[in-house]
Amino acid sequence: MQQFGDRAQLNSQERLFLSLSEQLSRPLLQVAQLAELAADDPETAAERWRLVQIIAQSSLHLVESYALSLRVSGKITPLEMEPVTVSSLLYDTAGALEPFAKQYGVSLELDPALRMQPIMADRMVLQSAMVSLGQVFVLAQSQSDEPSPVHLNAHRGRYGVVAGLYGGSALLGKDNLRRAYALQGRARQPLQRLVSGPAAGVFVADSLLHTLAARLHVARYRSLTGLATTLQPSQQLQLI
Amino acid sequence: MHVLLIEPDKLQADVYVQALQRNGHTVAHAVSAQGAVHLADEQTPDVVVLELQLPGHNGVEFLYEFRSYHEWLEVPVMVHSFVPPYELARAVTLTKELGVVCTLYKPETSLQNLCAVVAAAKPAAS
Known part of the structure; x- marks a missing residue:
């Protein structure tokens, strides 16, 4: 029989895959049980199938993001670098997250700084990372005894444009994130202070950002803490 | 029963x-x-259905606190979790000490099964 400690022998890619598998068992269980409820009560079936659709779409996004990170890092899919306006990227991210957040009763607040310099990035990769991260933040807020909105924010930082998602205060610290990277795929709750479960979206997002030579880091915005990435504004695009 | x-x-x-x-x-x-803990304080449950993976304090920490109150010592607790049985097996002593009456693995437990197990629980004598 497999022992608990065996997880430590997995390599980083296997650990990410294990984390993703454990994450996906949750929505699949939800779908199975919603179907079980719908079968018993045809009157509410329509509402339950709508919920199944949202759960399936969010899960599909996570799987696709994971696959995209593998394809890009394995050079199966080339990066398509283009000028990206971070505020529009966050706007689209909020749109993609909206149905998921609504089901969990979590509101999204979009507050990107205006007149932000464009950055050069693969838009699809960057947005996939933000949506994956956003799903974790929505879950985290819904699991809080005092839920607060999820903020999508971009602002100028010392080293570039800082784009990320923020929740309630004191959810995260640098040590929590560092420990979470070490525990990813090894523990069932690597980000226990933030959210129950594997929080695979955080690691998938980081894996995607890695292909853009960026990383996730703990960031502060007003009194909130969150996870963000720092992106370099294009000097050339500023001249145009 | 009050769950x-x-x-x-x-x-x-x-x-x-x-x-x-x-x-x-x-x-x-x-x-x-x-x-x-706040909800249990408002109305003592007849049975507790517990996921071990919680944000902040986990389910085991909850159990230790829950069992530290005299009035909740006899309340049956069922673990209903994504933690698979072979991982829980390591904590058999712990679950016995903390009065867990059964452990259900979520992916293998239908709603019908869950309801049947809850219905079969014997509430603590008040």
Whole structure:
């Protein structure tokens, strides 16, 4: 029989895959049980199938993001670098997250700084990372005894444009994130202070950002803490 | 019976609440260990259904706190979790000490099974 400690022998890619598998068992269980409820009560079936659709779409996004990170890092899919306006990227991210957040009763607040310099990035990769991260933040807020909105924010930082998602205060610290990277795929709750479960979206997002030579880091915005990435504004695009 | 459901995922919890209510139980739902203690304080549950993976304090920490109150010592607790049985097997002593009456692995437990197990629980004598 497999022992608990065996997880430590997995390599980083296997650990990410294990984390993703454990994450996906949750929505699949939800779908199975919603179907079980719908079968018993045809009157509410329509509402339950709508919920199944949202759960399936969010899960599909996570799987696709994971696959995209593998394809890009394995050079199966080339990066398509283009000028990206971070505020529009966050706007689209909020749109993609909206149905998921609504089901969990979590509101999204979009507050990107205006007149932000464009950055050069693969838009699809960057947005996939933000949506994956956003799903974790929505879950985290819904699991809080005092839920607060999820903020999508971009602002100028010392080293570039800082784009990320923020929740309630004191959810995260640098040590929590560092420990979470070490525990990813090894523990069932690597980000226990933030959210129950594997929080695979955080690691998938980081894996995607890695292909853009960026990383996730703990960031502060007003009194909130969150996870963000720092992106370099294009000097050339500023001249145009 | 009055069921205290400790389940961090709200969508998942909605499903369990509806299934349990249909079977004639009243349900109080908490997303965290701290919230669960508050709810138990408001109305002592006849049975607790507990997910071990919670944000902040985990399910085992909850159990230690829950069992530290005299009036909740005899309340049956069922672990209903994504933690598979072979991992829980390491904590058999712990679960015995903390009065866990059964452990259910979520991916292998239908709503019907969950409701049947809850219905079969023997509430603590008041």
